[in-house]
Amino acid sequence: MENFDLHNHSTSSDGLLSPTELIELASRTGADAIALTDHDTTTGLAEAAEAARAAGIGFVPGVEVSVTWGETVLHVVGLQIDPESAELRQGLDSIRAGRLGRAKRIGDALAKLGFEKTFDAALALAKDERMLSRTHFARHLVERGAVRDIQAAFDKYLAKGKPAYVSHRWAELENAVRWIRASGGTAVLAHPGRYDLKPMMREEMLKQFKALGGAAIEVVTGSHRPEQYALWQREALEHGFLASRGADYHGPGESPCEPGRLAPLHGSLTPVWSTWAH
Ligand code: AMP
Numbered sequence: 001m002e003n004f005d006l007h008n009h010s011t012s013s014d015g016l017l018s019p020t021e022l023i024e025l026a027s028r029t030g031a032d033a034i035a036l037t038d039h040d041t042t043t044g045l046a047e048a049a050e051a052a053r054a055a056g057i058g059f060v061p062g063v064e065v066s067v068t069w070g071e072t073v074l075h076v077v078g079l080q081i082d083p084e085s086a087e088l089r090q091g092l093d094s095i096r097a098g099r100l101g102r103a104k105r106i107g108d109a110l111a112k113l114g115f116e117k118t119f120d121a122a123l124a125l126a127k128d129e130r131m132l133s134r135t136h137f138a139r140h141l142v143e144r145g146a147v148r149d150i151q152a153a154f155d156k157y158l159a160k161g162k163p164a165y166v167s168h169r170w171a172e173l174e175n176a177v178r179w180i181r182a183s184g185g186t187a188v189l190a191h192p193g194r195y196d197l198k199p200m201m202r203e204e205m206l207k208q209f210k211a212l213g214g215a216a217i218e219v220v221t222g223s224h225r226p227e228q229y230a231l232w233q234r235e236a237l238e239h240g241f242l243a244s245r246g247a248d249y250h251g252p253g254e255s256p257c258e259p260g261r262l263a264p265l266h267g268s269l270t271p272v273w274s275t276w277a278h
């Protein structure tokens, strides 16, 4: 199997490495091709494409779109997108616009818990106010000694159901898939094992995603525990999805797996990249 890694972040969203540093890391780990899939933004793609040319590895332009599906936040990765597509740009723009207001509310919630001025501190760690994510708040909470690590920041304060969680409406699933496809991209359901859905909802999610034009699901990802791979491999085969593979890398010390170092996809699966001309 070729070593494609199709889900990674940079400083353009909530990663710690610049697009160039990410690509250079992926070329050292032996990836044949890598996708940059920042949250709701494509601003890092030009730099990453240039770095990939220089490093001599394949590059897949991507994005990870935030979606609200009923009570659940889903992430849909778009691969082989055209960042110049007007429909995609407008869609992503509308999502980013919502991040600032949400971040202010997260800051207010943290202030009530006794952590003052987290909004400004998180903003200092982010690219700009429209890219503020919970990850930036989590990093700041670690920095100021409120928690031991990022995971603890989510577990104690920022995850759904915790006191600084602020619910927010992201894009509709239907729109996210439409924007990705309108830009010539392939829609991939990111880390389906992270949503904590009961079997009936899981089936419903997969059916709807397929009906809307979703082409693939992530099976092997740094956001699944290895013991989850078999379930999502089965689901991909059962629902007729192509399979994707990606580290969901955010940076040194923050991710279980470096880009290009995941297990291969099982031979029974059809890799999403096998449908692309390259
Ligand atoms: P946001 O889009 O601002 O809600 O932030 C979502 C990001 O937060 C995800 O892409 C992850 O990088 C990170 N994240 C979410 N949940 C967790 C968690 N339980 N532990 C660590 N990171 C998390």
Ligand code: MN
Residues within 6 Å of the ligand: 009, 014, 039, 135, 250
């Ligand atoms: Mn993230």
Ligand code: MN
Residues within 6 Å of the ligand: 064, 075, 190, 191
């Ligand atoms: Mn995600």
Ligand code: MN
Residues within 6 Å of the ligand: 007, 008, 009, 064, 248
């Ligand atoms: Mn991600």
